[in-house]
Amino acid sequence: MKILVCISNVPDTTTKITFTNNNTQFNTNGVQFILNPYDEIALARAIELTDGGKGTVTVINVGDISTEPTIRKALAIGATDAVRVNAVPHDAWFVAKQIAEYAKTNGFDLILTGRESIDYNGSKVAGMLGELLDQPSVSIIKKLDIDGTTGTVEREIEGGKEVLTISLPFIAGTAEGVAELKIPNMRGIMSARTKPLQVIEAVEVPSTSEVISFETPAPRGAVTLISADETAKLVDLLHTEAKVI
Amino acid sequence: MPILVYTENAAGKFKKSIFEVVSYAKAIADQQQTTVTALSIGDVSADELATLGKYGADKVLNVSNDKLKTFVNQAYASVIAEAANKEGADIVVLSNSFSGRGLAPRVGVKLDAGVADGAVSLPDLSDGKFSIKKTAFSGKAFANVELTSAKKVIALTVNSYKVVENGGTAKVEDFTVDVKESDFRAMLKEIVQSTDKISLPDAEIVVSGGRGLKGPENWGMIEELATLLGGATACSKPVSDAGWRPHSEHVGQTGIAVSPNLYIAIGISGAIQHLAGISRSKVIVVINKDPEAPFFKVADYGIVGDAFDVVPKLIAAVKEFKA
Ligand SMILES: Cc1cc2nc3c(=O)[nH]c(=O)nc-3n(C[C@H](O)[C@H](O)[C@H](O)COP(=O)(O)OP(=O)(O)OC[C@H]3O[C@@H](n4cnc5c(N)ncnc54)[C@H](O)[C@@H]3O)c2cc1C
Ligand SMILES: Nc1ncnc2c1ncn2[C@@H]1O[C@H](COP(=O)(O)O)[C@@H](O)[C@H]1O
Numbered sequence: 001m002k003i004l005v006c007i008s009n010v011p012d013t014t015t016k017i018t019f020t021n022n023n024t025q026f027n028t029n030g031v032q033f034i035l036n037p038y039d040e041i042a043l044a045r046a047i048e049l050t051d052g053g054k055g056t057v058t059v060i061n062v063g064d065i066s067t068e069p070t071i072r073k074a075l076a077i078g079a080t081d082a083v084r085v086n087a088v089p090h091d092a093w094f095v096a097k098q099i100a101e102y103a104k105t106n107g108f109d110l111i112l113t114g115r116e117s118i119d120y121n122g123s124k125v126a127g128m129l130g131e132l133l134d135q136p137s138v139s140i141i142k143k144l145d146i147d148g149t150t151g152t153v154e155r156e157i158e159g160g161k162e163v164l165t166i167s168l169p170f171i172a173g174t175a176e177g178v179a180e181l182k183i184p185n186m187r188g189i190m191s192a193r194t195k196p197l198q199v200i201e202a203v204e205v206p207s208t209s210e211v212i213s214f215e216t217p218a219p220r221g222a223v224t225l226i227s228a229d230e231t232a233k234l235v236d237l238l239h240t241e242a243k244v245i
Numbered sequence: 246m247p248i249l250v251y252t253e254n255a256a257g258k259f260k261k262s263i264f265e266v267v268s269y270a271k272a273i274a275d276q277q278q279t280t281v282t283a284l285s286i287g288d289v290s291a292d293e294l295a296t297l298g299k300y301g302a303d304k305v306l307n308v309s310n311d312k313l314k315t316f317v318n319q320a321y322a323s324v325i326a327e328a329a330n331k332e333g334a335d336i337v338v339l340s341n342s343f344s345g346r347g348l349a350p351r352v353g354v355k356l357d358a359g360v361a362d363g364a365v366s367l368p369d370l371s372d373g374k375f376s377i378k379k380t381a382f383s384g385k386a387f388a389n390v391e392l393t394s395a396k397k398v399i400a401l402t403v404n405s406y407k408v409v410e411n412g413g414t415a416k417v418e419d420f421t422v423d424v425k426e427s428d429f430r431a432m433l434k435e436i437v438q439s440t441d442k443i444s445l446p447d448a449e450i451v452v453s454g455g456r457g458l459k460g461p462e463n464w465g466m467i468e469e470l471a472t473l474l475g476g477a478t479a480c481s482k483p484v485s486d487a488g489w490r491p492h493s494e495h496v497g498q499t500g501i502a503v504s505p506n507l508y509i510a511i512g513i514s515g516a517i518q519h520l521a522g523i524s525r526s527k528v529i530v531v532i533n534k535d536p537e538a539p540f541f542k543v544a545d546y547g548i549v550g551d552a553f554d555v556v557p558k559l560i561a562a563v564k565e566f567k568a
């Protein structure tokens with residue numbers, strides 16, 4: 001089985017998000033970049049599914065050279081090889097077009113993405129890939145099994161889950177539960193340096209969206225502290241002042 | 246050209262989030278001086294379909310095809326795009342629900358449309374642009390995004406637009422579609438409803454517990470408080486990682502982003518990843534025994550105290566209030 005895992009390079013989850021240039025640009029100053037947590041889950045599952053010589057796992061990233069440490073990390077975790085599409089990702093549409101272009105000529109049985117990237121997070125790439133490649137796409141997957149040419153997945157829905165069967169090839173956006181994360185060992189880290197990382201040029205894509213500016217959530221007023229013995233007062237404030245109960 | 250709004254149903258009924266998207270579509274239609282066409286797929290009664298008129302739908306296209314009785318992402322996306330083409334709609338609105346998030350990008354590609362996922366505002370049409378505020382960085386920020394394509398798909402965040410009743414009536418029309426066999430490669434086997442309670446993404450009140458609660462056996466009071474308030478329960482990541490609560494309750498940057506009217510955080514420290522998921526809550530109450538807990542910095546109301554002392558007292562006070 002040939003699996004393609006799409007990986008994005010995102011600010012570490014502890015990052016306090018700020019903007020520069022009149023709030024038009026994400027401030028990367030001092031920011032540590034990591035492999036998107038959901039993509040790490042997808043990668044771990046892909047490695048499990050191909051364990052013991054049952055297939056290969058290629059990781060693909062659309063990014064400039066600064067994303068290579070993240071790609072090497074994916075190789076250290078256990079991906080077979082890697083592809084970097086050399087371009088700064090403009091939006092999900094741009095990313096999906098690049099990946100679809102590569103996938104079309106390289107024929108994968110399964111493509112995994114994370115449920116969303118935690119930067120501009122749109123949870124769009126999986127669905128767009130599905131449409132571009134004319135394959136089924138399922139997202140927010142909590143369980144993924146493959147038996148022969150059929151996949152069984154559990155998809156999250158409001159207040160429950162759906163169980164689906166899907167014929168390969170398809171695209172799945174993974175979330176927690178799909179696999180336990182894999183920590184790269186020394187051998188993995190050493191071998192990652194020599195595993196193939198192919199750099200390809202981006203195809204041109206007409207843009208459909210532009211970020212005009214960013215905002216951070218409005219700061220809240222000071223907290224009103226209430227003593228532990230005055231819970232009735234809290235209930236009253238929630239009713240009369242905040243009007244939420 | 247009308248605005249097309251896809252109105253998903255849950256077991257034949259429309260939820261409040263659907264009245265939100267219809268109200269939202271109506272407001273866009275007013276901006277553009279046009280009408281709203283709703284699209285319903287599946288088994289929904291005529292009475293239920295007609296309720297969409299109350300929120301601004303002028304017309305409802307009703308697809309009741311045997312193959313489309315349950316949700317099939319690829320096939321539903323095809324129907325939505327077909328309806329948009331039939332109506333000549335340039336703007337398609339849907340809910341950023343779990344299913345909606347899977348549909349929006351597919352419909353976007355089919356229509357060559359830019360997609361604004363997680364929208365939290367009406368389009369801003371100033372300077373001849375069409376820009377929308379949407380969530381970004383998993384709840385830590387917002388982006389104002391201009392959709393530059395001729396057609397546009399907007400997935401509206403749940404609880405981010407008010408339901409407006411303007412009392413109209415909608416004309417319901419049957420809409421027949423030819424389904425493509427190749428759209429049915431993913432088939433639903435089973436729906437497992439984990440609870441009959443309010444689901445977390447839809448909840449207007451959320452009661453959430455963290456590691457401060459010590460163990461799963463102490464969740465009784467969290468559930469009792471949530472039930473009393475008509476809300477849903479949630480938790481921090483370490484709580485679901487430890488298996489005390491299901492992953493579907495994990496709130497935060499790598500979990501669910503919620504936007505309730507009231508979020509009550511009990512025994513949760515307020516780590517930046519947790520706060521990302523709740524920053525859009527209208528009112529935040531924090532109960533924590535540590536007065537230095539970072540959560541107090543973003544709280545509207547706070548009680549410094551031991552949860553095992555405070556929560557039972559709060560339950561008693563809510564009971565008294567409800568009585
Ligand atoms: C990649 C990554 C992603 C993450 N994503 C998320 C995420 O999406 N969501 C998330 O929640 N976390 C996330 N985290 C974890 C996050 O960093 C914190 O570790 C976590 O939120 C802490 O959970 P907590 O507040 O329940 O526990 P703790 O930090 O242990 O805090 C417990 C709190 O309970 C209080 N307390 C203890 N006893 C009592 C008592 N008897 N009564 C009242 N209060 C009491 C303490 O004072 C303390 O403030 C992520 C971490 C990483 C590395
Ligand atoms: N620049 C990128 N390169 C490769 N894959 C990406 C990139 N951006 C997003 N993805 C993939 O698409 C998923 C969803 O991203 P998004 O639609 O941006 O939320 C991520 O979890 C990744 O698997």
